[in-house]
Amino acid sequence: WNSKIADLDPAFRLAEPYPTSELTIRDLFSHRSGLPGTAGDDLEDIGYDRAEILRRLRFVPPSSSFRAGYSYSNFGLTEGAVAAAMPTGKSWEEVAEEKLYRPLGMASTSSRHADFVKHANRA
Structure with a gap:
């Protein structure tokens, strides 16, 4: 839960450097990354694949300060799962x-x- 996303999936980025460097699986699964709840949903609706949506989350301005607010994020949770599985191949x-x-x-x-x-x- 405390593994940093930057260690598991170094390509993943949020809009700001500090949250990107400190973000954990726990942060993504508890929806306190700062990502707005609908981040990536519209891209999925128009046909972008998961990898491209996760790459583009770096362009989404935060809806709250890192770890200061709750906002359910489908693609935040997805990144947490993707990153957690990465060490297994x-x-x-x-x-x-x-x-x-x-x-x-x-x-x-x-x-x-x-x-x-x-x-x-x-x-």
Whole structure:
């Protein structure tokens, strides 16, 4: 939880240098990075892929000071997951399946959008 994103994913940047250097997985999962809640959502809607959206978060002005406010951010959480999985050499979707879903017996749960859309009965 306390691993710095800069150590795990050195290419990731926020708009300001200090939060970029101090940002942790915990900060992203607790939505206190300063990213506005909708950061990246519009880009996804018009077809940008995950890697490009995460790269472009560096251009988003913060909605609050680092660690001073809460704002639910889909792509902030995504970066936390992507960065946490990087040391394994696997995608976060693979790691979630191996470490969370399978051990819990969640045989039809996935974090992959493609798996979601291929099932008629989904939530």
